[in-house]
Structure formats: structure tokens, C-alpha cells
Amino acid sequence: MSQGLKVDRVASTVISWRARRIEDPVARLRFLRRTMGDRSWLTLQAHGQTRRWIRLRRGAVLWSVAALLLLPAGHFGIRLSRLSERPPVLVAASTPPAEQPLPPVWLAENQPGFEVWSNGLRIERKFETPNEPRQYHAFPLGREAPGAGIPSTRPAGIVFHTTESHQADFDEENTRRLKFLGEALLRYVKDNRSYHYVVDRFGRVWRVVRESDSANHAGYSVWADDRHTYVNLNRSFLGVSVEAQSRPGEDRRVATPAQVNALRLVTEMLRSKHAIPAINCVTHAQVSVNPSNRRIGYHTDWAAGFPYGGLGLPDNYARPVAALWVFGFTYDAQLAETAGNGYRQGLLLAEEQLRQNATAHGLTPAQWRARLQNRYRGILKELQQQNGPAGPLTAGE
Numbered sequence: 001m002s003q004g005l006k007v008d009r010v011a012s013t014v015i016s017w018r019a020r021r022i023e024d025p026v027a028r029l030r031f032l033r034r035t036m037g038d039r040s041w042l043t044l045q046a047h048g049q050t051r052r053w054i055r056l057r058r059g060a061v062l063w064s065v066a067a068l069l070l071l072p073a074g075h076f077g078i079r080l081s082r083l084s085e086r087p088p089v090l091v092a093a094s095t096p097p098a099e100q101p102l103p104p105v106w107l108a109e110n111q112p113g114f115e116v117w118s119n120g121l122r123i124e125r126k127f128e129t130p131n132e133p134r135q136y137h138a139f140p141l142g143r144e145a146p147g148a149g150i151p152s153t154r155p156a157g158i159v160f161h162t163t164e165s166h167q168a169d170f171d172e173e174n175t176r177r178l179k180f181l182g183e184a185l186l187r188y189v190k191d192n193r194s195y196h197y198v199v200d201r202f203g204r205v206w207r208v209v210r211e212s213d214s215a216n217h218a219g220y221s222v223w224a225d226d227r228h229t230y231v232n233l234n235r236s237f238l239g240v241s242v243e244a245q246s247r248p249g250e251d252r253r254v255a256t257p258a259q260v261n262a263l264r265l266v267t268e269m270l271r272s273k274h275a276i277p278a279i280n281c282v283t284h285a286q287v288s289v290n291p292s293n294r295r296i297g298y299h300t301d302w303a304a305g306f307p308y309g310g311l312g313l314p315d316n317y318a319r320p321v322a323a324l325w326v327f328g329f330t331y332d333a334q335l336a337e338t339a340g341n342g343y344r345q346g347l348l349l350a351e352e353q354l355r356q357n358a359t360a361h362g363l364t365p366a367q368w369r370a371r372l373q374n375r376y377r378g379i380l381k382e383l384q385q386q387n388g389p390a391g392p393l394t395a396g397e
Contacts, residue, residue: 105272115207121265123197124206127186131193131213136235138228139379141326150228152236155211157225157280158270159218159233159287160263161195161241162254162301170201170256178202185243192216195239197266203258205266211274215239220298221287222329222376224322225279231379233287237280238270246301254305264311278313285343286316289323291380294373296323297335304340317342324350325357328372 109116115123137149138156165185168174182200189195189208196215198206209215217239223230230236242263244254255263270276283302290298297303308315317340323329324347336344358368 102268102272105269117265117269119265119268121205121262121269123266124204126206127190128207129190129193129209131209131215134212134214134235136230136232138230138236141224141227141229153212155236155238155270155274155276156228156230157223157233157237157276157282158267159221159237159239159282159284160302160306161217161239161284162244162246163189163198163241164245164301165243167201167243167245182243189241195241197238197240198243199241199255199259199262199266200243201256201259203256203262205262209239211238211270217241218284218287220289220291221284222289222323222327223280223282223287224326225277229322229326231376232383237287238274240266240270246303246305254302255307260307260310263307267311267313279316279319281311281313282316282319285339286319286321286346287323289329291376294329294376295335296321296329296331297339300335300338303335303338303343315342318345318349320350320353321346322350325353326372327376328354328369329376330369 104118105121106118107115108118113125115125117123134153134155136152138152139149163185165181168177168181170178178201182202186198186200186206186208189198193209193216195217196207196209196211198208200206214235215238216234218233218237221231221233221237223233223237240263242255242259244259246254267281271278271281283306285297285300285303288299289296306317308317321343324331331347336347339347354368354372355365358365361368363371
């Protein structure tokens with residue numbers, strides 16, 4: 001792909017993202033025509049003028065993107081309110097059908113060793129174990145400050161993991177060994193209270209930590225939906241892991257077809273049961289952070305290739321990475337190079353959101369980032385005082 005086409009793709013992504021934030025359809029159309037031009041006149045161009053039109057259009061796109069990045073936040077009727085007053089508005093990259101209410105999924109059979117749900121999900125309970133009851137604080141978006149959290153005990157979302165355990169090749173010759181390794185893994189997960197659910201190589205779903213309790217799956221982590229920010233997702237999000245090994249940046253298939261189908265069923269059940277919005281179904285790589293150097297990507301499982309579409313979910317890789325624009329975290333060049341294309345789009349949108357909020361406050365991005373990081377340190381200190389240095393806050397990391 002030529003450099004010019006790559007620039008056009010990035011430009012179109014940013015322009016489309018900003019256009020979706022304009023609620024008035026007339027104003028949105030006016031904005032698109034002003035920045036991208038009315039394509040209808042293309043049919044009137046003679047063949048000999050095509051190359052010239054492409055050059056002119058590429059130049060127009062580049063100037064449009066530059067203008068977008070430099071314009072004050074209130075231009076084109078889009079007002080970015082100060083975070084201290086009201087949260088900035090974020091819209092998902094698309095309006096997916098998954099955001100619509102799910103059909104109810106109910107418990108059809110409950111036995112001591114397993115459960116069967118109405119969507120065909122069977123949950124094995126041999127390794128089920130309790131842990132500390134779930135309780136956490138959700139911070140209203142834009143008001144992330146110590147003491148400002150709203151207490152809750154309801155699961156707010158799902159974090160998808162890979163176990164990163166050593167595996168045998170998935171073929172018939174290794175059936176006995178695959179079962180042995182799977183049981184050993186489940187015993188380890190139970191002892192460490194690592195996940196709420198594990199999907200083994202054969203697509204069987206095992207409940208480990210009960211849904212009413214926290215699990216040690218995502219200690220230092222950050223996510224935000226359109227209303228709240230969540231810090232340290234052990235307590236607020238459910239952890240669902242696939243028995244698999246992932247490699248950052250590789251879009252190859254990590255999960256087997258049976259595992260993808262099982263993930264879809266367990267996700268449907270959990271979303272229906274706990275009213276979990278699709279926006280809060282994300283991968284470990286999207287939420288993991290390192291507080292010591294204030295960088296994202298401390299864990300990189302599912303940094304690429306997560307089958308969002310196969311689970312009936314929107315592509316949440318296209319969501320702005322919350323830790324960047326909410327708390328001013330950064331990332332290193334290696335993460336940007338090795339992450340998948342979708343994940344990189346989330347980085348781009350998060351950086352743009354941070355720049356816009358800095359402009360709204362009359363600050364440079366560096367000054368605004370420093371303020372956000374101070375906000376995060378205040379929340380982290382309060383949570384550590386509540387949970388203790390070795391409590392569920394850091395477990396799993």
C-alpha cells in the first residue's frame with residue numbers, strides 16, 4: 001500500500017470518528033461536505049482529470065486533518081466540556097446490534113456438577129470455589145477523584161484473557177495429554193482464584209471463582225465506558241480466559257472454533273444475567289497498565305486477533321484506550337509495533353481525545369497528561385489504603 005493511501009486511511013478514520021460525535025444529522029452532513037468534499041461531482045470528471053483530482057483530494061484530506069487537530073474544541077458545534085465540570089462525550093466506532101437488549105438467557109438445569117443454560121451453554125462446576133465478595137467503586141466519567149466513587153457489587157464488564165500456559169498440539173494423538181494439561185491448569189487457577197471462567201481446548205466452560213466474588217485476573221487495570229471509569233478490574237469485571245497462548249501482534253487464530261463458540265455462549269449468558277453493556281467487554285491488553293512507569297500494555301494477551309464479531313460484540317479494539325486519555329498513561333514503541341491494527345486504532349483515538357481535552361483546558365498535552373496522572377495516583381493511593389498492598393488490588397499482576 002502506498003504512503004498516500006495510508007495517510008488517506010488514517011485521515012478518514014479521524015474525520016469519520018469526529019463526524020459521529022455530531023448529533024444533528026444536518027450539521028453532520030455539512031461538516032462532512034466541508035472536510036471531505038461532495039463526491040457526487042466525481043462522475044462529471046473527464047478521464048484525463050482523474051490523476052489531478054486524486055492529488056487535489058489527498059491534499060484536501062491532509063489539510064482537513066491538520067485543521068481538525070488544531071481547531072478549538074467547540075468548532076462545528078462540538079463542545080468538549082471541561083472534565084472537571086462534565087465528562088467528555090465518547091461514541092463507539094460503530095453502533096453495533098450487540099448494544100441492543102439481548103434475548104433472556106435463563107438457567108434450564110442446575111446440578112451439583114454442572115449447569116445448563118437456555119442458549120445451550122453447559123458450565124462444569126468441578127473446580128468452583130468462593131473468594132472475597134465483590135465490592136468496588138465506579139467513578140463518574142470526568143470526576144475521577146478520591147472519595148468520588150459510587151459503590152457497587154454488580155459485575156460491570158468482562159475482561160477476556162488467554163491463560164498463556166504451555167500446550168500440546170491440538171490433535172487426536174495428544175487427546176490424553178491435552179486433558180491432563182487442562183486439569184492441571186484448572187487446579188492452578190482454582191488455587192490462585194485467577195479467573196471466573198476458563199474455556200479449555202475442547203470448548204468446555206469451567207466456572208472457577210463464583211460470579212458474586214472477585215477474582216485475581218486484572219489487578220492494575222483501567223477501563224471507561226460512556227458513563228464511568230473503572231480502576232483495578234479484579235472486583236468490578238468478570239474474568240473469562242481461554243486455554244491458549246497468544247503472541248503480541250499476531251492476528252493468527254489463537255482460539256479453536258469450539259472455544260470461540262463457547263466464548264459466545266458464556267458471554268451471552270453473563271451479559272443477559274448481569275446487564276453488561278457490550279462496550280465493557282474488552283481484552284486484557286486493552287485494560288492492563290503498569291503504575292510504576294505509567295504505561296499501558298503491562299500484559300498483552302489478546303493485543304490482536306480477539307474474535308469480537310464471532311461473539312456477537314462490536315469491535316472494541318476501535319474504542320479509545322481508556323488509560324491514555326482518562327489518566328494520561330503512555331506506551332512504548334514496541335507495543336505500537338507489535339499490537340494488532342485494531343488495537344493501534346484505539347491508541348490513535350485515545351491520543352486525539354487527550355489532545356482535545358488539553359485544548360479545552362487551555363493546556364498543552366504534556367501539561368494535561370501530568371494532571372491526569374496525578375489524578376490516577378490519588379485514586380490508586382485510596383484504593384491501596386482500602387485493600388492493603390497485598391489485597392485484590394494487585395493480585396493477578
